Amino acid sequence: MKTNNTGNDIRMWTPATAAMVLVMLAGLGVMVYRLISGLGASTHLNDNFPWGIWLAVDVLGGVAMAAGGFIIASMVYLFNMKKYKPITRPAILTAFIGYLLAIVAIIMDIGQPHRIWHPAVMWQIRSVMWVVAIHVMLYTTTLALEFSPMLFERLGWHGAVKTVQKIMVPVVLFGALLSVLHQSSLGAVFLIVPGKLSPFWYNSKLPFLFLVSAVMMGLSMVSLETILSARIFRHPVDMGIFTGLARALAGVALFYFVLKMYFLVTGPGVAAVFSGSMEANMYLIEMALSVILPLALLLGTKMKESLSGLLFIDVLVIAGVLINRLNVGIFGLYRHNATNGQTYFPSWMEFAVTFALIALAFFIFKMAARHLPLLSSETASEH
Amino acid sequence: MAKTANSVLVDMTRCIGCRGCQIACKAWNERSARKTVMYGNFTNPTDLNSDCFTNVRFVENGNGKTPVWSFVKNQCLHCQDPSCASVCPVAAFRKSDEGPVTYDYERCIGCRYCMLACPFEVPKYEWEKLLPAVQKCTFCAERIQDGLLPSCIKTCPTKTMFFGKREDVVAEAKRRIASAPGKYVNHVYGIEEAGGTSWLYISSVPFGELGFNMDVPKVQLPGLTWSYISSIPAVIGVVLVAGVGSWVVTRRNEVKEKEGGKEDRP
Amino acid sequence: MTNHWIDFKNADVILIMGSNAAENHPISFQWITEAKDRGATIISVDPRFTRTSSKADIYAPLRSGTDIAFMGGMINYILRNNLYQKEYVRLYTNASFLVNKEFQSPGKLDGIFSGYDAEARKYNKTAWAFQAGPDGVVKKDPTLTDPSCVFQLLKKHYARYTPDLVSSITGTPKDALLKVYEAFASTGRKDRVGTVLYAMGLTQHTVGTQNIVAMAITQLLLGNVGMAGGGINALRGESNVQGSTDQGLLFHILPGYLPVPSADLADLKAYIEKNTPKTKEPMSANWWGNRPKYITSYLKAIYGSKATKENDFGYAWLPKTDPGMNASWIMLFDQMLQGKFKGFFAWGQNPACSSTNANKTRKALAKLDWMVNVNLFDNETASFWRGPGVKPAEVKTEVFLLPCVSSVEKEGSITNSGRWAQWRYKAIEPLGKALPDAEIINELQGRVRKLYAKGGAYPDPILNLDWNYGPGKKVDITLVAREINGTWMQDKEIKDAKTGAVTPYKKGTQVPGFALLQDDGTTSSGNWIYCNSYADKGNMMVRRKKDDPTGLGLFPEWAWAWPVNRRIIYNRASVDEYGNPWDPKRPVIKWDPAASEGKGGWVGDVPDGAWPPLKTADGKANPASKLPFIMKPAGVSSLFGPGLNDGPFPEHYEPLECPIEKNPMSKAHRVNPAAKLFYAEGKGKPEDIFASGSASYPIIATTYRVTEHWQTGVMTRHEPWLLEMVPQMFIEMSEELAAKKGVRNGDRVRVSSARGEVMAAAVVTARFKPFQVMGSTVHQVGMPWCFGWQYPEDGSGGDSSNLLTPTVGDANTMIPETKAFMVNVEKA
Numbered sequence A: 001m002k003t004n005n006t007g008n009d010i011r012m013w014t015p016a017t018a019a020m021v022l023v024m025l026a027g028l029g030v031m032v033y034r035l036i037s038g039l040g041a042s043t044h045l046n047d048n049f050p051w052g053i054w055l056a057v058d059v060l061g062g063v064a065m066a067a068g069g070f071i072i073a074s075m076v077y078l079f080n081m082k083k084y085k086p087i088t089r090p091a092i093l094t095a096f097i098g099y100l101l102a103i104v105a106i107i108m109d110i111g112q113p114h115r116i117w118h119p120a121v122m123w124q125i126r127s128v129m130w131v132v133a134i135h136v137m138l139y140t141t142t143l144a145l146e147f148s149p150m151l152f153e154r155l156g157w158h159g160a161v162k163t164v165q166k167i168m169v170p171v172v173l174f175g176a177l178l179s180v181l182h183q184s185s186l187g188a189v190f191l192i193v194p195g196k197l198s199p200f201w202y203n204s205k206l207p208f209l210f211l212v213s214a215v216m217m218g219l220s221m222v223s224l225e226t227i228l229s230a231r232i233f234r235h236p237v238d239m240g241i242f243t244g245l246a247r248a249l250a251g252v253a254l255f256y257f258v259l260k261m262y263f264l265v266t267g268p269g270v271a272a273v274f275s276g277s278m279e280a281n282m283y284l285i286e287m288a289l290s291v292i293l294p295l296a297l298l299l300g301t302k303m304k305e306s307l308s309g310l311l312f313i314d315v316l317v318i319a320g321v322l323i324n325r326l327n328v329g330i331f332g333l334y335r336h337n338a339t340n341g342q343t344y345f346p347s348w349m350e351f352a353v354t355f356a357l358i359a360l361a362f363f364i365f366k367m368a369a370r371h372l373p374l375l376s377s378e379t380a381s382e383h
Numbered sequence B: 001m002a003k004t005a006n007s008v009l010v011d012m013t014r015c016i017g018c019r020g021c022q023i024a025c026k027a028w029n030e031r032s033a034r035k036t037v038m039y040g041n042f043t044n045p046t047d048l049n050s051d052c053f054t055n056v057r058f059v060e061n062g063n064g065k066t067p068v069w070s071f072v073k074n075q076c077l078h079c080q081d082p083s084c085a086s087v088c089p090v091a092a093f094r095k096s097d098e099g100p101v102t103y104d105y106e107r108c109i110g111c112r113y114c115m116l117a118c119p120f121e122v123p124k125y126e127w128e129k130l131l132p133a134v135q136k137c138t139f140c141a142e143r144i145q146d147g148l149l150p151s152c153i154k155t156c157p158t159k160t161m162f163f164g165k166r167e168d169v170v171a172e173a174k175r176r177i178a179s180a181p182g183k184y185v186n187h188v189y190g191i192e193e194a195g196g197t198s199w200l201y202i203s204s205v206p207f208g209e210l211g212f213n214m215d216v217p218k219v220q221l222p223g224l225t226w227s228y229i230s231s232i233p234a235v236i237g238v239v240l241v242a243g244v245g246s247w248v249v250t251r252r253n254e255v256k257e258k259e260g261g262k263e264d265r266p
Numbered sequence C: 001m002t003n004h005w006i007d008f009k010n011a012d013v014i015l016i017m018g019s020n021a022a023e024n025h026p027i028s029f030q031w032i033t034e035a036k037d038r039g040a041t042i043i044s045v046d047p048r049f050t051r052t053s054s055k056a057d058i059y060a061p062l063r064s065g066t067d068i069a070f071m072g073g074m075i076n077y078i079l080r081n082n083l084y085q086k087e088y089v090r091l092y093t094n095a096s097f098l099v100n101k102e103f104q105s106p107g108k109l110d111g112i113f114s115g116y117d118a119e120a121r122k123y124n125k126t127a128w129a130f131q132a133g134p135d136g137v138v139k140k141d142p143t144l145t146d147p148s149c150v151f152q153l154l155k156k157h158y159a160r161y162t163p164d165l166v167s168s169i170t171g172t173p174k175d176a177l178l179k180v181y182e183a184f185a186s187t188g189r190k191d192r193v194g195t196v197l198y199a200m201g202l203t204q205h206t207v208g209t210q211n212i213v214a215m216a217i218t219q220l221l222l223g224n225v226g227m228a229g230g231g232i233n234a235l236r237g238e239s240n241v242q243g244s245t246d247q248g249l250l251f252h253i254l255p256g257y258l259p260v261p262s263a264d265l266a267d268l269k270a271y272i273e274k275n276t277p278k279t280k281e282p283m284s285a286n287w288w289g290n291r292p293k294y295i296t297s298y299l300k301a302i303y304g305s306k307a308t309k310e311n312d313f314g315y316a317w318l319p320k321t322d323p324g325m326n327a328s329w330i331m332l333f334d335q336m337l338q339g340k341f342k343g344f345f346a347w348g349q350n351p352a353c354s355s356t357n358a359n360k361t362r363k364a365l366a367k368l369d370w371m372v373n374v375n376l377f378d379n380e381t382a383s384f385w386r387g388p389g390v391k392p393a394e395v396k397t398e399v400f401l402l403p404c405v406s407s408v409e410k411e412g413s414i415t416n417s418g419r420w421a422q423w424r425y426k427a428i429e430p431l432g433k434a435l436p437d438a439e440i441i442n443e444l445q446g447r448v449r450k451l452y453a454k455g456g457a458y459p460d461p462i463l464n465l466d467w468n469y470g471p472g473k474k475v476d477i478t479l480v481a482r483e484i485n486g487t488w489m490q491d492k493e494i495k496d497a498k499t500g501a502v503t504p505y506k507k508g509t510q511v512p513g514f515a516l517l518q519d520d521g522t523t524s525s526g527n528w529i530y531c532n533s534y535a536d537k538g539n540m541m542v543r544r545k546k547d548d549p550t551g552l553g554l555f556p557e558w559a560w561a562w563p564v565n566r567r568i569i570y571n572r573a574s575v576d577e578y579g580n581p582w583d584p585k586r587p588v589i590k591w592d593p594a595a596s597e598g599k600g601g602w603v604g605d606v607p608d609g610a611w612p613p614l615k616t617a618d619g620k621a622n623p624a625s626k627l628p629f630i631m632k633p634a635g636v637s638s639l640f641g642p643g644l645n646d647g648p649f650p651e652h653y654e655p656l657e658c659p660i661e662k663n664p665m666s667k668a669h670r671v672n673p674a675a676k677l678f679y680a681e682g683k684g685k686p687e688d689i690f691a692s693g694s695a696s697y698p699i700i701a702t703t704y705r706v707t708e709h710w711q712t713g714v715m716t717r718h719e720p721w722l723l724e725m726v727p728q729m730f731i732e733m734s735e736e737l738a739a740k741k742g743v744r745n746g747d748r749v750r751v752s753s754a755r756g757e758v759m760a761a762a763v764v765t766a767r768f769k770p771f772q773v774m775g776s777t778v779h780q781v782g783m784p785w786c787f788g789w790q791y792p793e794d795g796s797g798g799d800s801s802n803l804l805t806p807t808v809g810d811a812n813t814m815i816p817e818t819k820a821f822m823v824n825v826e827k828a
């Protein structure tokens, strides 16, 4: 075995990290406040807007961001695309962080945090939410398993690493299965509100659209973080990985675009997009960011050759899909929910928690990069 | 749905807007009151809330010389196949055989999916509490079990609400419409809406003008999510077959390639 | 009410005018809805479209204060189109009576009747009398054609109320007017019956009494009085207001509608002489001829053994009014402001908010030395000294607040509008030191008696009181009920005039019915009309049997109705001369020749006297019979009523404050000529100022109730559920007026009158519409009067709309004119 390739050389305190810690501390304070004084005191949620940004951004968005984990793991372990092996660990770590933080967000968001375990024993198989809950539990466990070699390696438990690696293929397969179901289930959550969710987003294949857009998001996330860590942590990375990811992204985005167009034409119609309504504008922004611009840039030659170009595209897709989740979770429901005058704009505390969770994600990633063998011994040996 | 399920017909032509029902409900369910203002309409509170399981909406219309003033008693419709119950991850909401859609606080995790899912915006949350409950009309399930009428129905001076088994209630609604031509609009709200509700309405004013949700699908909404959930086994099958298949295939290729000493494909 | 609540279900047409039954008497709508289910037509006549109007088949708006014009038009319509119930009018009304030839009506005298004294604002009524023959019997013309007969006078008087003129006075669109007339006049048919439901919308006017007379004339013409589903029905107010009026709450009546003696009636004989009507009509029962028995039994009830034949049964001890004295509500506070009172018991009331011209009332309270407030809660009256604009240091009035228990914490009877006395039991134990009102009175009496026992100015009326309602401080309320019914004060044998049979009655037993009350001191009865309510066999008011043998909802064994459990009074007018019901579908009573072993008898409700029908089966007049309107001296009802202060027929006058300069019916008399005016140009107290036809106050206003609050709100403003529904003082106004004033829904609005101002939240609604009155557009607004400055504590409720209302009352009853006055409205 080679030496652990941890990033001990990464500087602990940078201004960005300090800022992150501040944001995290503020968020932590708010979370404590939330837990002792309740949702009404800390959020602007109300009877007409039972769900806010914690759900739309932290949960829906966070989970979509985590899709990279199962995509890369599947590519490597199931489709045997060895090329991507170097980025498996960061991808899995991202997913793991994503899910852990989504769980934190859920604990903050549900009215009875201490009953988070109820779905495990109180079954209601007709409920998509129950399906989601079960998936989250199983998949987080799965991710923990997928992630464990990093820890074991760091601890020097090589036997354990071996054992886990032996069962990695079925574990990854199980994880992929859960992810497919889970990503789509989050879309399925909204199947029950045909009258409420704007037709720009509501359609019977909402689960599938969620899945496909999550794949886009996952690919972009992996690409983004790899580029970033390559730059920040000075990890050497094969350019082929990026172009491969970009190609995959282009394919999925094209597919997604076709799907979205199909549902636009068969749904509200193309003309509706230019009606100038809030929904139409949000739809336009979402589409522009998540598919139209990225596709245009990807199909053009220049951009995908430069890391900065790819980075930009990744940011676009991530923002676009996030806006999609916001659109489904908040904006698409807004008109219906606000008919009687009640409105929703998140409280500063909601923002604080959301930002804190994002900061926490970055922070954990950085700590992991610093202290764990993010680039596994295997990968290190091969490159 | 059980044949014996209780059901109610709200005949709005009989309602005088006295709001005795609103008070009776508060009394029975021991609900408190909120601070309100006079804002030009008598509907107060303006919406249901966790302290108000039923309110009466005052709707003024009539474009001609004589005004038309309608009073709409508003509460949970106790859907035949309720979205709130189907979406609840812990089965805190349930449709009972007797008709009421009941809530079990001890199970509830507070995800508020029920609130989102209800096509009539009925379930409300105790936002101000640390450990809130979802609140809505209980159909006075305990009273019904003891052979009593729901509190609001008992109070109503004009018998606006007709209580009975659902098939009798539907028949009564149709009988009333047929026996007084021109009096009612020819529609029983709740026979088809959301796939059928236990509380039904008849009216002399078109329902759309009274603030009723006319876009509510005429199907049982839980079917929409069930079609997804019921497809899960198939998805599992497909993913497993695809995953295992691809693994086997790529594995074999890899072995071959290794033997052939070839490079990985990019 | 002549009828009762459940009886509404029997009507074919229900005219709800000056009442908002759905909001103020929601339970009445149980029966109105049943009538609707049977196909009845509901009519709502109200300045604004109410919750009642929402359930009406016909809605007619009218400008506040113009009901006589509206009803005059109805009477005209009925007469002109021959829609009256001819036999009924001929047999049971005074239509055929000949009136003095010199009698002249407002059509001739520009708005007044003969005999008006402008200086005194009073009528000399001699010209209003009937022509009598040498036998003293009133002259009649059964053909109803004599120009002096009531029928012809009526016709002539109301011929002036043409639909066009009525419409331009009332502002009611002509088509709506005619629709109402047509629908209601249809009940002139024998097989159709209509009822009128009225309340404060009709009474709180300077012409309040005449409003009701107009209703009565209409109902008599249509033959609807005495009928099931008919009658004239006041939907009365406070839950026991009927009971308290029966028991002599008003200043001018003793229990049982016996007049309060005035000081010039020196002895019982003079009192009886003055107050006992006489008649020469052979067929009249003239029931008030029994007055001597009732007043004597009353005196026996209050003074017991101290009341003897020798001392006039203690008549001298009765409190008396000065001759011509008016001690009504408005007068009391007027005198109070002038410092005429030392003390005041505000017992179960809140005049600081309920009284018209509340600013004046609040000022008057400060003139007192002391005030005792007996109430469930502190209220704006008890706390007037710390109200808005009052400096506590400057108020000398000492206020005592005595806590009393609420209706559910005590036992006793409540008499509803349908005259049903229903017994209620105590539901819960009282809180704290609160006492039932009766025990507070009991103790007060005991202490006053003790003081008088030591001496005093005139101790006899107190010391001679027969007062024993239980041991100690407790009051056994059933002893009060027994006394109200009456007992035999001595053993007595009563001989039946016809059969000669003798029935013995034992001292100390209950008198079974008022027919047995005596004028010789052998019986007592605290209230003759309640005689029969508490029999030896038990308390009739506790009965709760749900049998309904007639199917008309009379429920004869549910509680007890005065008189003698009669559910529909004047029911002998519901049958023809032979005792057969006009409407066989709804027989209230019916003569059954086979009853009483072939002697014949009435079946159904308790009849207004057991006398046989006017005619025998062979068509001959039956001398044993009596006419059905037994409380009237002539035995028939009055289309022409010479007894009131302001005329024998209702005539339209404008409210004290109105939007037009002249009364369209009369150039000279804008306001009821017999109404007492407190203020005239330059004369009178500034508090009593009014402003009619003034550009400063161009908008008509009215006040009313809401379902959600009770009266001044003392009992409801503490109740969060009710306050949640109606949290604040509001003003309803038309979209047109709101647009003119730049007011939008929910805006704060300043409402002002010549006397005061209130702030209110605007309710802009199509349910109020501007009126077209005499060719110009006038606006009307409406406000509740259920708020006061004290609660809710943050002041968000606002104050009483009585800060705006005028000092003026009806010419007969002095009920304040709080339903029609003038204001201005500005966005605050």
Ligand SMILES: Nc1nc2c(c(=O)[nH]1)N[C@H]1C(S)=C(S)[C@@H](COP(=O)(O)OP(=O)(O)OC[C@H]3O[C@@H](n4cnc5c(=O)[nH]c(N)nc54)[C@H](O)[C@@H]3O)O[C@H]1N2
Pocket (backbone or CB within 6 Å): C017, C018, C019, C020, C021, C023, C024, C025, C045, C046, C047, C048, C050, C063, C064, C065, C066, C067, C198, C199, C200, C201, C202, C235, C236, C237, C238, C702, C703, C704, C705, C706, C707, C708, C709, C710, C711, C712, C782, C819, C820
């Ligand atoms: N909820 C509730 N119920 C009550 C009471 C209460 O305070 N709250 N109070 C009780 C008492 S004490 C009483 S006396 C009764 C009173 O019962 P109502 O007389 O029904 O009460 P109001 O609301 O004062 O007036 C009735 C209607 O008269 C209309 N009106 C105003 N001016 C005129 C007019 O000139 N002509 C006609 N035709 N209508 C006019 C008003 O718009 C109003 O709708 O209610 C009793 N019931």
Ligand SMILES: Nc1nc2c(c(=O)[nH]1)N[C@H]1C(S)=C(S)[C@@H](COP(=O)(O)OP(=O)(O)OC[C@H]3O[C@@H](n4cnc5c(=O)[nH]c(N)nc54)[C@H](O)[C@@H]3O)O[C@H]1N2
Pocket (backbone or CB within 6 Å): C200, C204, C237, C238, C347, C348, C349, C350, C351, C354, C355, C356, C374, C375, C376, C377, C379, C404, C405, C406, C407, C437, C703, C704, C705, C710, C711, C712, C713, C714, C715, C785, C801, C802, C805, C818, C819
């Ligand atoms: N502008 C305007 N003014 C009006 C009217 C209107 O229509 N418009 N309506 C008029 C009419 S019809 C009426 S009846 C009057 C009412 O005028 P009020 O009688 O002065 O007003 P309420 O608010 O009914 O006051 C009754 C009081 O009795 C108390 N109370 C309740 N139960 C008991 C009890 O058992 N014992 C005792 N001792 N007290 C008790 C209550 O707390 C309350 O304070 O207002 C009149 N004023």
Ligand code: SF4
Pocket (backbone or CB within 6 Å): B076, B077, B078, B079, B082, B083, B084, B085, B101, B117, B118, B119, B120, B121, B122, B123, B136
């Ligand atoms: S109306 Fe809403 S809350 Fe009531 S049963 Fe139906 S879905 Fe559930």
Ligand code: SF4
Pocket (backbone or CB within 6 Å): B084, B087, B088, B089, B090, B091, B092, B093, B107, B108, B109, B110, B111, B112, B113, B114, B115, B134
């Ligand atoms: S909030 Fe409670 S009742 Fe509603 S869906 Fe969630 S767990 Fe069920």
Ligand code: SF4
Pocket (backbone or CB within 6 Å): B024, B025, B026, B028, B029, B053, B054, B075, B136, B137, B138, B139, B140, B150, B151, B152, B153
């Ligand atoms: S049925 Fe019971 S809980 Fe529902 S509205 Fe009526 S009183 Fe309230």
Ligand code: SF4
Pocket (backbone or CB within 6 Å): B014, B015, B016, B017, B018, B019, B020, B021, B022, B056, B071, B073, B155, B156, B157, B158, B159, B160, B161
């Ligand atoms: S109690 Fe009856 S009449 Fe009154 S508002 Fe309720 S439903 Fe209508």
Ligand code: SF4
Pocket (backbone or CB within 6 Å): C024, C025, C026, C027, C028, C239
């Ligand atoms: S307030 Fe009381 S008396 Fe009046 S209708 Fe309601 S229950 Fe009957």
Ligand SMILES: [Mo]
Pocket (backbone or CB within 6 Å): C236, C237, C238, C241
């Ligand atoms: Mo009253």
